[in-house]
Amino acid sequence: MEPGPPGSSRPTEPGPCLSSQQGADQAASASLQSAAGAQPGRHSLAVAAVLPAGGCGERMGVPTPKQFCPILERPLISYTLQALERVYWIKDIVVAVTGENMEVMKSIIQKYQHKRISLVEAGVTRHRSIFNGLKALAEDQLNCKLSKPEIVIVHDAVRPFVEEDTLLKVVTAAKKHGAAGAIRPLVSTVISPSADGCLDHSLERARHRASEMPQAFLFDVIYEAYQQCSDYDLEFGTECLQLALKYCCTKAKLVEGSPDLWKVTYKRDLYAVESIIKEKISQEICVVTDIEEDNKYVSHLLEEVLKSELNHVKVTSEALCHAGRDLQQIILDQCYNFVCVNVMTSDFQETQKLLSMLEESNLSILYPVVVVSVHFLDFKLVPPSQKMESLMLIREFAKEVKKRNIWLCGLLISYPQAEIQPWGWAICDSVCEDSDLDGRVTE
Ligand SMILES: Nc1ccn([C@@H]2O[C@H](COP(=O)(O)OP(=O)(O)OP(=O)(O)O)[C@@H](O)[C@H]2O)c(=O)n1
Ligand SMILES: O=C(CO)[C@H](O)[C@H](O)COP(=O)(O)O
Structure with a gap:
Protein backbone atom coordinates (compact mmCIF):
# COMPACT_ATOMS: atom_id res chain seq x y z
CA MET A 1 0.00 0.00 0.00
CA GLU A 2 1.20 3.50 -0.71
CA PRO A 3 2.64 5.68 1.99
CA GLY A 4 0.11 8.15 3.31
CA PRO A 5 0.24 11.89 2.89
CA PRO A 6 2.07 13.78 5.62
CA GLY A 7 0.16 13.68 8.82
CA SER A 8 -1.68 10.52 8.03
CA SER A 9 -0.67 7.11 9.21
CA ARG A 10 0.12 4.27 6.87
CA PRO A 11 -2.63 1.68 6.82
CA THR A 12 -1.65 -1.55 8.43
CA GLU A 13 -1.44 -4.38 5.89
CA PRO A 14 -4.66 -6.38 5.91
CA GLY A 15 -4.30 -9.72 7.60
CA PRO A 16 -4.87 -12.98 5.78
CA CYS A 17 -8.25 -14.50 6.29
CA LEU A 18 -8.83 -17.51 8.49
CA SER A 19 -11.56 -19.82 7.37
CA SER A 20 -13.58 -19.29 10.52
CA GLN A 21 -13.41 -15.62 11.32
CA GLN A 22 -14.94 -15.11 14.71
CA GLY A 23 -15.96 -11.80 15.11
CA ALA A 24 -15.86 -10.06 17.39
CA ASP A 25 -19.23 9.79 13.07
CA GLN A 26 -21.67 10.96 12.14
CA ALA A 27 -23.69 12.68 9.53
CA ALA A 28 -25.20 16.02 9.32
CA SER A 29 -28.92 16.04 9.16
CA ALA A 30 -29.07 14.03 5.98
CA SER A 31 -32.45 13.48 4.57
CA LEU A 32 -33.72 11.94 1.41
CA GLN A 33 -36.01 14.35 -0.27
CA SER A 34 -38.87 13.28 -2.43
CA ALA A 35 -38.04 9.65 -1.81
CA ALA A 36 -41.57 8.59 -2.56
CA GLY A 37 -41.77 10.64 -5.69
CA ALA A 38 -43.22 13.60 -3.86
CA GLN A 39 -42.04 17.15 -4.27
CA PRO A 40 -38.60 17.91 -2.87
CA GLY A 41 -38.73 18.93 0.74
CA ARG A 42 -42.08 17.38 1.47
CA HIS A 43 -40.74 14.06 2.61
CA SER A 44 -37.62 13.46 4.53
CA LEU A 45 -36.43 10.00 5.20
CA ALA A 46 -33.70 8.72 7.49
CA VAL A 47 -31.54 6.41 5.42
CA ALA A 48 -28.51 4.40 6.56
CA ALA A 49 -26.39 1.78 4.83
CA VAL A 50 -24.87 -1.50 5.99
CA LEU A 51 -21.80 -2.73 4.13
CA PRO A 52 -20.73 -6.30 4.73
CA ALA A 53 -16.92 -6.32 4.39
CA GLY A 54 -15.94 -9.30 6.50
CA GLY A 55 -15.31 -11.94 3.85
CA CYS A 56 -12.10 -13.78 2.92
CA GLY A 57 -12.39 -13.55 -0.82
CA GLU A 58 -11.64 -17.24 -1.17
CA ARG A 59 -12.58 -17.29 -4.85
CA MET A 60 -10.10 -14.55 -5.60
CA GLY A 61 -7.30 -16.80 -4.43
CA VAL A 62 -5.03 -14.12 -2.96
CA PRO A 63 -4.04 -13.79 0.70
CA THR A 64 -5.48 -10.28 1.04
CA PRO A 65 -9.27 -10.18 1.40
CA LYS A 66 -10.51 -8.69 -1.88
CA GLN A 67 -12.10 -5.63 -0.26
CA PHE A 68 -8.59 -4.53 0.78
CA CYS A 69 -6.88 -5.30 -2.53
CA PRO A 70 -5.25 -2.17 -3.95
CA ILE A 71 -6.60 -0.72 -7.16
CA LEU A 72 -4.35 2.11 -8.33
CA GLU A 73 -2.77 1.97 -4.87
CA ARG A 74 -6.07 2.47 -3.08
CA PRO A 75 -8.03 -0.34 -1.37
CA LEU A 76 -11.14 -1.47 -3.23
CA ILE A 77 -13.41 -0.78 -0.27
CA SER A 78 -12.38 2.86 -0.29
CA TYR A 79 -13.97 3.28 -3.75
CA THR A 80 -17.21 1.74 -2.50
CA LEU A 81 -17.26 3.98 0.55
CA GLN A 82 -16.60 6.98 -1.64
CA ALA A 83 -19.55 6.07 -3.88
CA LEU A 84 -21.86 5.88 -0.87
CA GLU A 85 -20.64 8.92 1.00
CA ARG A 86 -21.09 11.09 -2.10
CA VAL A 87 -24.81 10.54 -1.55
CA TYR A 88 -25.59 13.21 1.01
CA TRP A 89 -28.89 11.72 2.13
CA ILE A 90 -27.28 8.52 3.46
CA LYS A 91 -26.87 9.44 7.07
CA ASP A 92 -24.78 6.59 8.46
CA ILE A 93 -22.66 3.92 6.83
CA VAL A 94 -22.06 0.86 9.01
CA VAL A 95 -19.22 -1.36 7.82
CA ALA A 96 -18.81 -4.92 9.12
CA VAL A 97 -15.16 -6.02 9.25
CA THR A 98 -13.37 -8.85 11.01
CA GLY A 99 -11.58 -8.15 14.28
CA GLU A 100 -8.22 -8.81 12.67
CA ASN A 101 -8.84 -6.21 9.96
CA MET A 102 -10.39 -3.58 12.21
CA GLU A 103 -7.17 -1.53 12.45
CA VAL A 104 -6.63 -1.75 8.69
CA MET A 105 -10.13 -0.44 8.14
CA LYS A 106 -9.63 2.39 10.64
CA SER A 107 -6.46 3.50 8.92
CA ILE A 108 -8.17 3.43 5.51
CA ILE A 109 -10.94 5.63 6.91
CA GLN A 110 -8.36 8.02 8.30
CA LYS A 111 -6.14 8.08 5.26
CA TYR A 112 -8.93 8.63 2.72
CA GLN A 113 -10.92 10.81 5.10
CA HIS A 114 -14.09 8.77 4.86
CA LYS A 115 -17.04 10.27 6.66
CA ARG A 116 -20.12 8.98 8.47
CA ILE A 117 -18.61 5.52 8.94
CA SER A 118 -19.18 3.26 11.95
CA LEU A 119 -17.47 -0.08 12.28
CA VAL A 120 -18.94 -3.28 13.64
CA GLU A 121 -17.52 -6.73 13.98
CA ALA A 122 -18.26 -9.03 11.03
CA GLY A 123 -19.87 -12.44 11.46
CA VAL A 124 -18.74 -15.79 10.09
CA THR A 125 -21.15 -15.52 7.15
CA ARG A 126 -22.31 -12.58 5.07
CA HIS A 127 -25.81 -12.77 6.60
CA ARG A 128 -24.34 -12.67 10.10
CA SER A 129 -22.21 -9.65 9.17
CA ILE A 130 -25.27 -7.82 7.86
CA PHE A 131 -27.22 -8.76 10.98
CA ASN A 132 -24.44 -7.26 13.14
CA GLY A 133 -24.69 -4.04 11.13
CA LEU A 134 -28.45 -3.93 11.59
CA LYS A 135 -28.12 -4.53 15.33
CA ALA A 136 -25.84 -1.51 15.59
CA LEU A 137 -28.53 0.60 13.92
CA ALA A 138 -31.40 -0.70 16.02
CA GLU A 139 -32.42 1.79 18.66
CA ASP A 140 -32.15 -0.54 21.62
CA GLN A 141 -28.37 -0.63 21.40
CA LEU A 142 -26.62 0.77 24.44
CA ASN A 143 -23.84 3.35 24.06
CA CYS A 144 -24.52 3.60 20.34
CA LYS A 145 -24.26 6.90 18.56
CA LEU A 146 -26.25 5.59 15.64
CA SER A 147 -29.97 6.06 15.37
CA LYS A 148 -32.48 3.74 13.83
CA PRO A 149 -33.18 4.69 10.21
CA GLU A 150 -36.49 4.29 8.43
CA ILE A 151 -34.77 2.73 5.43
CA VAL A 152 -31.58 0.70 5.36
CA ILE A 153 -29.53 0.03 2.25
CA VAL A 154 -27.48 -3.18 2.13
CA HIS A 155 -24.56 -3.06 -0.26
CA ASP A 156 -21.53 -5.30 -0.68
CA ALA A 157 -18.18 -3.64 0.01
CA VAL A 158 -16.89 -5.25 -3.18
CA ARG A 159 -19.25 -3.51 -5.61
CA PRO A 160 -17.51 -0.16 -6.03
CA PHE A 161 -19.52 1.36 -8.88
CA VAL A 162 -22.88 2.08 -7.33
CA GLU A 163 -24.48 5.28 -8.59
CA GLU A 164 -26.76 7.64 -6.72
CA ASP A 165 -29.69 7.13 -9.09
CA THR A 166 -29.68 3.35 -8.45
CA LEU A 167 -29.56 3.96 -4.71
CA LEU A 168 -32.43 6.41 -4.99
CA LYS A 169 -34.46 3.93 -7.04
CA VAL A 170 -34.09 1.08 -4.54
CA VAL A 171 -34.73 3.35 -1.56
CA THR A 172 -37.82 4.85 -3.17
CA ALA A 173 -39.12 1.39 -4.05
CA ALA A 174 -38.34 0.08 -0.55
CA LYS A 175 -40.31 2.92 0.99
CA LYS A 176 -43.30 1.88 -1.10
CA HIS A 177 -42.96 -1.93 -1.11
CA GLY A 178 -40.98 -2.64 2.06
CA ALA A 179 -38.03 -4.11 0.15
CA ALA A 180 -36.28 -3.60 -3.18
CA GLY A 181 -33.18 -4.83 -4.94
CA ALA A 182 -31.17 -4.28 -8.09
CA ILE A 183 -31.30 -6.99 -10.73
CA ARG A 184 -29.49 -7.71 -13.98
CA PRO A 185 -30.31 -9.98 -16.91
CA LEU A 186 -28.67 -13.41 -16.68
CA VAL A 187 -25.52 -13.82 -18.74
CA SER A 188 -25.58 -17.63 -18.73
CA THR A 189 -28.48 -20.00 -18.41
CA VAL A 190 -28.99 -21.44 -14.92
CA ILE A 191 -29.31 -25.20 -14.81
CA SER A 192 -30.00 -27.60 -12.00
CA PRO A 193 -27.89 -30.78 -11.84
CA SER A 194 -29.17 -34.00 -10.36
CA ALA A 195 -27.27 -36.04 -7.76
CA ASP A 196 -25.51 -38.11 -10.46
CA GLY A 197 -24.05 -34.98 -12.04
CA CYS A 198 -26.45 -34.99 -14.98
CA LEU A 199 -28.84 -32.30 -16.03
CA ASP A 200 -32.02 -32.32 -14.04
CA HIS A 201 -33.62 -29.25 -15.52
CA SER A 202 -32.75 -25.82 -16.86
CA LEU A 203 -34.39 -22.49 -16.20
CA GLU A 204 -35.72 -20.32 -18.99
CA ARG A 205 -33.11 -17.58 -19.06
CA ALA A 206 -35.40 -14.78 -20.18
CA ARG A 207 -37.73 -15.39 -17.23
CA HIS A 208 -35.02 -15.20 -14.55
CA ARG A 209 -32.73 -12.45 -13.31
CA ALA A 210 -29.47 -12.17 -11.38
CA SER A 211 -29.92 -10.56 -7.98
CA GLU A 212 -27.33 -7.86 -7.43
CA MET A 213 -26.81 -5.10 -4.89
CA PRO A 214 -27.75 -2.51 -3.64
CA GLN A 215 -30.88 -3.60 -1.87
CA ALA A 216 -32.99 -1.46 0.43
CA PHE A 217 -35.55 -2.25 3.11
CA LEU A 218 -37.83 -0.65 5.59
CA PHE A 219 -35.58 -1.08 8.60
CA ASP A 220 -38.27 -2.75 10.70
CA VAL A 221 -38.95 -5.31 7.97
CA ILE A 222 -35.38 -6.50 7.47
CA TYR A 223 -34.50 -6.34 11.17
CA GLU A 224 -37.53 -8.44 11.99
CA ALA A 225 -36.61 -10.91 9.24
CA TYR A 226 -33.09 -11.32 10.59
CA GLN A 227 -34.36 -11.76 14.13
CA GLN A 228 -36.84 -14.42 13.01
CA CYS A 229 -34.68 -16.37 10.60
CA SER A 230 -33.12 -19.74 11.35
CA ASP A 231 -29.47 -20.58 11.94
CA TYR A 232 -29.62 -22.42 8.63
CA ASP A 233 -30.62 -19.18 6.89
CA LEU A 234 -27.83 -17.26 8.60
CA GLU A 235 -25.32 -19.95 7.72
CA PHE A 236 -26.23 -20.80 4.13
CA GLY A 237 -28.56 -18.07 2.88
CA THR A 238 -27.32 -15.63 0.25
CA GLU A 239 -30.37 -13.50 -0.40
CA CYS A 240 -31.62 -10.74 1.93
CA LEU A 241 -34.73 -10.17 -0.22
CA GLN A 242 -35.69 -13.80 0.40
CA LEU A 243 -35.50 -13.29 4.18
CA ALA A 244 -37.88 -10.33 3.92
CA LEU A 245 -40.28 -12.47 1.86
CA LYS A 246 -40.04 -15.58 4.02
CA TYR A 247 -40.27 -13.94 7.44
CA CYS A 248 -42.19 -10.71 6.82
CA CYS A 249 -44.23 -11.60 3.73
CA THR A 250 -42.66 -8.58 2.03
CA LYS A 251 -42.40 -8.95 -1.74
CA ALA A 252 -39.43 -6.95 -2.92
CA LYS A 253 -39.70 -4.64 -5.89
CA LEU A 254 -37.01 -5.48 -8.45
CA VAL A 255 -35.17 -2.59 -10.01
CA GLU A 256 -33.05 -2.81 -13.17
CA GLY A 257 -29.42 -2.02 -12.27
CA SER A 258 -26.44 -0.94 -14.37
CA PRO A 259 -23.83 -3.45 -15.68
CA ASP A 260 -21.17 -1.96 -13.38
CA LEU A 261 -22.94 -3.32 -10.30
CA TRP A 262 -21.30 -6.72 -10.54
CA LYS A 263 -19.57 -8.18 -7.50
CA VAL A 264 -15.76 -8.31 -7.60
CA THR A 265 -15.14 -12.02 -7.10
CA TYR A 266 -12.24 -13.29 -9.20
CA LYS A 267 -8.77 -11.90 -9.80
CA ARG A 268 -9.69 -10.79 -13.29
CA ASP A 269 -12.39 -8.56 -11.77
CA LEU A 270 -9.63 -6.46 -10.19
CA TYR A 271 -8.29 -5.68 -13.69
CA ALA A 272 -11.77 -4.78 -14.85
CA VAL A 273 -12.21 -2.43 -11.87
CA GLU A 274 -8.87 -0.80 -12.62
CA SER A 275 -9.83 -0.20 -16.26
CA ILE A 276 -13.16 1.34 -15.32
CA ILE A 277 -11.50 3.60 -12.74
CA LYS A 278 -8.89 4.68 -15.30
CA GLU A 279 -11.64 5.56 -17.72
CA LYS A 280 -13.36 7.58 -15.02
CA ILE A 281 -10.05 9.30 -14.21
N1 LIG B 1 -18.48 -13.54 6.71
C1 LIG B 1 -18.64 -12.66 5.73
C2 LIG B 1 -18.56 -13.05 4.36
C3 LIG B 1 -18.70 -12.08 3.37
N2 LIG B 1 -18.91 -10.81 3.73
C4 LIG B 1 -18.98 -9.75 2.70
O1 LIG B 1 -20.07 -9.98 1.83
C5 LIG B 1 -19.78 -9.43 0.56
C6 LIG B 1 -20.13 -10.38 -0.57
O2 LIG B 1 -19.64 -11.67 -0.29
P1 LIG B 1 -18.65 -12.51 -1.17
O3 LIG B 1 -18.46 -11.95 -2.51
O4 LIG B 1 -19.07 -13.94 -1.11
O5 LIG B 1 -17.29 -12.29 -0.38
P2 LIG B 1 -16.28 -13.31 0.20
O6 LIG B 1 -16.96 -14.21 1.17
O7 LIG B 1 -15.16 -12.51 0.72
O8 LIG B 1 -15.79 -14.10 -1.10
P3 LIG B 1 -15.64 -15.67 -1.29
O9 LIG B 1 -17.04 -16.20 -1.27
O10 LIG B 1 -14.96 -15.83 -2.60
O11 LIG B 1 -14.83 -16.18 -0.14
C7 LIG B 1 -18.31 -9.03 0.56
O12 LIG B 1 -18.21 -7.62 0.68
C8 LIG B 1 -17.78 -9.73 1.77
O13 LIG B 1 -16.69 -9.05 2.40
C9 LIG B 1 -19.01 -10.44 5.07
O14 LIG B 1 -19.22 -9.29 5.38
N3 LIG B 1 -18.87 -11.39 6.03
O1 LIG C 1 -25.63 -12.16 -4.67
C1 LIG C 1 -26.09 -11.45 -3.83
C2 LIG C 1 -27.46 -10.94 -3.87
O2 LIG C 1 -28.32 -11.97 -3.71
C3 LIG C 1 -25.33 -10.92 -2.73
O3 LIG C 1 -24.85 -9.73 -3.20
C4 LIG C 1 -24.19 -11.63 -2.17
O4 LIG C 1 -23.01 -11.16 -2.72
C5 LIG C 1 -24.16 -13.06 -2.22
O5 LIG C 1 -23.12 -13.43 -1.38
P1 LIG C 1 -22.27 -14.74 -1.56
O6 LIG C 1 -21.45 -14.56 -2.79
O7 LIG C 1 -21.51 -14.77 -0.30
O8 LIG C 1 -23.22 -15.86 -1.71
Missing part, protein backbone atom coordinates in the same frame (compact mmCIF):
# COMPACT_ATOMS: atom_id res chain seq x y z
CA SER A 282 -9.83 10.53 -17.78
CA GLN A 283 -13.31 11.93 -17.54
CA GLU A 284 -12.87 14.43 -14.74
CA ILE A 285 -11.34 17.88 -14.70
CA CYS A 286 -11.09 20.22 -11.74
CA VAL A 287 -10.79 23.97 -12.35
CA VAL A 288 -8.73 25.41 -9.50
CA THR A 289 -8.63 29.04 -8.56
CA ASP A 290 -7.85 31.25 -5.60
CA ILE A 291 -10.64 32.74 -3.59
CA GLU A 292 -10.59 36.22 -5.11
CA GLU A 293 -13.82 37.25 -6.77
CA ASP A 294 -12.25 37.95 -10.18
CA ASN A 295 -10.74 34.52 -10.25
CA LYS A 296 -13.99 32.89 -9.27
CA TYR A 297 -15.71 34.61 -12.17
CA VAL A 298 -13.06 33.49 -14.63
CA SER A 299 -13.06 29.93 -13.37
CA HIS A 300 -16.83 29.85 -13.55
CA LEU A 301 -16.68 30.91 -17.21
CA LEU A 302 -13.98 28.35 -17.87
CA GLU A 303 -16.01 25.65 -16.17
CA GLU A 304 -19.03 26.48 -18.33
CA VAL A 305 -16.98 26.42 -21.54
CA LEU A 306 -15.34 23.11 -20.63
CA LYS A 307 -18.71 21.61 -19.80
CA SER A 308 -20.20 22.61 -23.13
CA GLU A 309 -17.12 21.63 -25.15
CA LEU A 310 -16.29 18.32 -23.51
CA ASN A 311 -19.21 15.99 -23.47
CA HIS A 312 -19.10 13.23 -20.84
CA VAL A 313 -16.36 14.97 -18.89
CA LYS A 314 -17.23 15.87 -15.33
CA VAL A 315 -16.06 19.42 -14.62
CA THR A 316 -15.82 20.68 -11.06
CA SER A 317 -14.24 23.82 -9.68
CA GLU A 318 -12.51 24.35 -6.39
CA ALA A 319 -10.87 27.19 -4.52
CA LEU A 320 -7.25 27.08 -3.41
CA CYS A 321 -8.24 28.31 0.01
CA HIS A 322 -5.69 28.49 2.80
CA ALA A 323 -6.41 25.13 4.35
CA GLY A 324 -7.09 23.65 0.93
CA ARG A 325 -9.30 21.04 2.53
CA ASP A 326 -11.88 20.64 -0.24
CA LEU A 327 -9.20 20.47 -2.87
CA GLN A 328 -7.39 17.94 -0.72
CA GLN A 329 -10.51 15.80 -0.87
CA ILE A 330 -10.73 16.11 -4.67
CA ILE A 331 -7.11 14.95 -4.88
CA LEU A 332 -7.86 12.07 -2.51
CA ASP A 333 -10.83 11.18 -4.71
CA GLN A 334 -8.30 10.76 -7.53
CA CYS A 335 -9.00 13.58 -9.91
CA TYR A 336 -6.02 13.54 -12.30
CA ASN A 337 -6.69 16.61 -14.48
CA PHE A 338 -6.47 20.19 -13.27
CA VAL A 339 -6.83 23.59 -14.88
CA CYS A 340 -5.32 26.20 -12.56
CA VAL A 341 -6.28 29.83 -13.08
CA ASN A 342 -3.56 32.35 -12.15
CA VAL A 343 -4.04 36.08 -11.89
CA MET A 344 -0.66 37.02 -10.49
CA THR A 345 1.32 38.79 -13.19
CA SER A 346 4.69 37.11 -13.39
CA ASP A 347 4.82 34.28 -10.90
CA PHE A 348 2.35 31.47 -10.90
CA GLN A 349 1.69 31.15 -7.22
CA GLU A 350 -1.65 29.41 -7.56
CA THR A 351 -0.16 26.70 -9.75
CA GLN A 352 2.78 26.31 -7.40
CA LYS A 353 0.42 25.87 -4.47
CA LEU A 354 -1.54 23.24 -6.37
CA LEU A 355 1.63 21.45 -7.47
CA SER A 356 2.89 21.21 -3.89
CA MET A 357 -0.41 19.72 -2.80
CA LEU A 358 -0.24 17.20 -5.64
CA GLU A 359 3.35 16.28 -4.83
CA GLU A 360 2.51 15.77 -1.17
CA SER A 361 -0.45 13.57 -2.05
CA ASN A 362 1.63 11.08 -4.08
CA LEU A 363 -1.27 10.92 -6.53
CA SER A 364 1.11 10.72 -9.48
CA ILE A 365 2.93 7.61 -8.28
CA LEU A 366 1.14 5.38 -10.76
CA TYR A 367 -0.38 7.67 -13.35
CA PRO A 368 0.58 11.11 -14.58
CA VAL A 369 -1.32 14.09 -13.28
CA VAL A 370 -1.99 16.84 -15.83
CA VAL A 371 -2.01 20.50 -14.80
CA VAL A 372 -2.80 23.30 -17.23
CA SER A 373 -1.64 26.60 -15.74
CA VAL A 374 -3.75 29.43 -17.20
CA HIS A 375 -2.54 33.04 -17.29
CA PHE A 376 -4.33 36.12 -18.56
CA LEU A 377 -2.88 39.09 -20.37
CA ASP A 378 -4.50 42.38 -21.19
CA PHE A 379 -2.36 43.10 -24.25
CA LYS A 380 -3.30 46.76 -24.21
CA LEU A 381 -1.58 47.15 -20.84
CA VAL A 382 1.32 44.68 -21.01
CA PRO A 383 3.29 43.87 -24.16
CA PRO A 384 2.86 40.17 -24.95
CA SER A 385 6.63 39.71 -25.27
CA GLN A 386 7.10 40.80 -21.66
CA LYS A 387 4.48 38.45 -20.36
CA MET A 388 5.74 35.59 -22.50
CA GLU A 389 9.23 36.07 -21.16
CA SER A 390 8.18 35.76 -17.56
CA LEU A 391 6.01 32.80 -18.34
CA MET A 392 8.85 30.96 -20.03
CA LEU A 393 9.90 30.20 -16.48
CA ILE A 394 7.13 27.69 -16.43
CA ARG A 395 9.14 25.55 -18.85
CA GLU A 396 11.83 25.06 -16.23
CA PHE A 397 9.24 24.32 -13.64
CA ALA A 398 7.53 21.81 -15.93
CA LYS A 399 10.85 19.96 -16.40
CA GLU A 400 11.21 19.71 -12.64
CA VAL A 401 7.74 18.37 -11.89
CA LYS A 402 7.82 15.99 -14.84
CA LYS A 403 10.38 14.00 -12.86
CA ARG A 404 7.58 13.41 -10.38
CA ASN A 405 5.12 12.40 -13.10
CA ILE A 406 3.24 15.70 -13.11
CA TRP A 407 2.70 17.07 -16.61
CA LEU A 408 2.58 20.84 -16.50
CA CYS A 409 1.45 22.99 -19.38
CA GLY A 410 1.23 26.81 -19.45
CA LEU A 411 -1.54 28.60 -21.31
CA LEU A 412 -1.50 32.35 -21.87
CA ILE A 413 -4.86 33.88 -22.75
CA SER A 414 -4.70 37.31 -24.30
CA TYR A 415 -7.62 39.72 -24.11
CA PRO A 416 -8.24 43.42 -24.49
CA GLN A 417 -9.71 45.01 -21.35
CA ALA A 418 -12.68 43.07 -20.04
CA GLU A 419 -13.18 40.91 -23.08
CA ILE A 420 -11.56 37.48 -23.25
CA GLN A 421 -10.47 36.56 -26.74
CA PRO A 422 -10.69 32.98 -27.90
CA TRP A 423 -6.97 32.64 -28.57
CA GLY A 424 -3.80 32.19 -26.62
CA TRP A 425 -0.34 30.63 -26.55
CA ALA A 426 0.51 27.36 -25.02
CA ILE A 427 3.89 27.00 -23.37
CA CYS A 428 4.45 23.36 -22.72
CA ASP A 429 7.39 21.36 -21.70
CA SER A 430 5.94 17.96 -21.46
CA VAL A 431 2.33 17.47 -22.30
CA CYS A 432 2.56 17.82 -26.05
CA GLU A 433 5.65 15.68 -26.48
CA ASP A 434 4.09 12.43 -25.39
CA SER A 435 0.54 11.43 -25.82
CA ASP A 436 0.35 8.45 -23.50
CA LEU A 437 -2.20 9.99 -21.18
CA ASP A 438 -5.08 7.55 -21.53
CA GLY A 439 -6.82 9.89 -23.93
CA ARG A 440 -7.08 12.61 -21.35
CA VAL A 441 -8.20 15.99 -22.46
CA THR A 442 -5.07 18.07 -22.35
CA GLU A 443 -4.66 19.66 -25.71
